[in-house]
Amino acid sequence: MALIVQKYGGTSVGNPERIKNVAKRVAKWHAQGHKLVIVLSAMSGETNRLIALAKEVQSTPDPRELDVVVSTGEQVTIGLLSMALMELGISARSYTGPQVRILTDSSFTKARILKIDEDRMRRDLDEGCVVVVAGFQGVDDAGNITTLGRGGSDTTGVALAAALRADECQIYTDVDGVYTTDPRIVPEARKLDRITFEEMLEMASLGSKVLQIRSVEFAGKYKVKLRVLSSFKDEGEGTLITFEDDIKMEQPIISGIAFNRDEAKFTVVGVPDRPGIAYQILGPIAEANIDVDMIIQNVASDGTTDFSFTIPRGEYDRSKAILESVCQHVGAREIRGDRTMAKVSVVGVGMRSHVGIASRMFRTLAEEGINIQMISTSEIKISVAIEEKYLELAVRVLHKAFDLDEVVA
Numbered sequence: 479m480a481l482i483v484q485k486y487g488g489t490s491v492g493n494p495e496r497i498k499n500v501a502k503r504v505a506k507w508h509a510q511g512h513k514l515v516i517v518l519s520a521m522s523g524e525t526n527r528l529i530a531l532a533k534e535v536q537s538t539p540d541p542r543e544l545d546v547v548v549s550t551g552e553q554v555t556i557g558l559l560s561m562a563l564m565e566l567g568i569s570a571r572s573y574t575g576p577q578v579r580i581l582t583d584s585s586f587t588k589a590r591i592l593k594i595d596e597d598r599m600r601r602d603l604d605e606g607c608v609v610v611v612a613g614f615q616g617v618d619d620a621g622n623i624t625t626l627g628r629g630g631s632d633t634t635g636v637a638l639a640a641a642l643r644a645d646e647c648q649i650y651t652d653v654d655g656v657y658t659t660d661p662r663i664v665p666e667a668r669k670l671d672r673i674t675f676e677e678m679l680e681m682a683s684l685g686s687k688v689l690q691i692r693s694v695e696f697a698g699k700y701k702v703k704l705r706v707l708s709s710f711k712d713e714g715e716g717t718l719i720t721f722e723d724d725i726k727m728e729q730p731i732i733s734g735i736a737f738n739r740d741e742a743k744f745t746v747v748g749v750p751d752r753p754g755i756a757y758q759i760l761g762p763i764a765e766a767n768i769d770v771d772m773i774i775q776n777v778a779s780d781g782t783t784d785f786s787f788t789i790p791r792g793e794y795d796r797s798k799a800i801l802e803s804v805c806q807h808v809g810a811r812e813i814r815g816d817r818t819m820a821k822v823s824v825v826g827v828g829m830r831s832h833v834g835i836a837s838r839m840f841r842t843l844a845e846e847g848i849n850i851q852m853i854s855t856s857e858i859k860i861s862v863a864i865e866e867k868y869l870e871l872a873v874r875v876l877h878k879a880f881d882l883d884e885v886v887a
């Protein structure tokens with residue numbers, strides 16, 4: 479008998495029929511004698527609908543009130559699943575994040591979990607009750623409702639598994655595991671039986687939204703056994719996120735290709751080439767809490783240089799306004815912005831021991847006439863910024879060039 483945390487995403491609980499199917503799946507595990515904590519997302523589309531509602535009323539919604547509104551989606555699904563379980567004769571009890579007491583900081587819309595009270599859940603589990611918890615939400619010290627950022631139910635699932643020292647955290651979604659790339663873009667993408675935490679962390683941070691990055695960080699930190707599975711198929715082991723040592727040595731060099739289409743780029747042209755310039759340009763951007771990703775500064779020719787960087791596309795207008803005042807201050811010639819950028823990354827721990835990955839990547843893109851505008855690397859990934867219109871082509875040709883659609887024996 480094990481203690482298992484299962485998280486079901488928005489599509490998996492998208493309508494009453496699907497909620498009843500989730501209940502049947504939970505019932506099977508329950509019948510095997512396992513203790514179960516179930517974490518749910520809102521029905522698919524519901525969080526978007528709630529955000530749009532808020533924006534209709536207030537153009538830039540107040541973050542505290544936005545969290546009050548968007549956290550309601552999950553309250554609906556947990557109640558419905560508990561009812562569906564009762565219909566199957568299983569005792570179940572639902573809790574919102576604040577009711578469990580998932581304590582977070584006060585960063586509305588992107589709060590971080592600080593502590594989880596497990597007493598209430600343990601009492602219910604000991605009575606043979608299935609505990610159903612709303613994902614994506616918590617409460618701060620002052621009793622305000624908070625949310626954990628888009629896709630945050632994954633993080634609730636893993637955090638509960640860590641707090642309860644669960645035997646496994648199972649993330650049920652609309653694909654049957656983690657693939658070499660998003661199967662919606664490359665139909666030939668192959669399901670991975672295993673992927674290391676490090677690779678999954680890179681994939682998630684580089685745009686593979688199958689798992690929220692924070693959930694992977696949590697799982698790595700607290701050694702939670704994490705598996706991604708399909709909520710629509712019965713068979714299959716899904717993908718196990720594992721530690722590098724557990725993986726067989728003949729790992730493919732590249733495990734996957736991640737991409738993100740929501741990027742934008744700015745180039746500050748003709749800035750004086752002197753110490754402190756990078757700080758003067760990027761300092762105000764960082765102060766505004768805008769994440770800067772890739773950065774390039776060219777070699778100076780006439781005592782001036784061009785300084786380029788990428789940011790999330792949603793921050794384009796705010797960044798532009800900041801740069802315009804910085805530009806005057808540092809004496810730059812002009813600012814050029816492009817809001818249609820994308821980033822493609824190849825990821826694999828095998829890169830540590832193999833050379834030539836970057837050249838294979840660059841040659842493949844060159845053969846398709848795709849211009850690389852920026853490059854960044856780490857030990858286990860290479861990312862390039864390209865024009866968004868080439869994104870799908872780039873992902874497809876790279877997937878092929880690195881033999882990812884071939885089944886490894």
Ligand code: ADP
Nearest residue numbers: 487488489651652656657659660662686687688
């Ligand atoms: P949920 O609502 O269950 O949380 P998400 O939409 O957040 O589901 O995540 C599942 C989706 O992630 C899939 O439908 C798929 O399109 C996308 N995805 C992106 N990259 C990958 C990948 N490498 N492997 C599997 N799915 C991926």
Ligand code: ASP
Nearest residue numbers: 519525614628629630631
């Ligand atoms: N419902 C939230 C969202 O759509 C959280 C989640 O589904 O994980 O982002």
Ligand code: MG
Nearest residue numbers: 487629687688
């Ligand atoms: Mg998700």
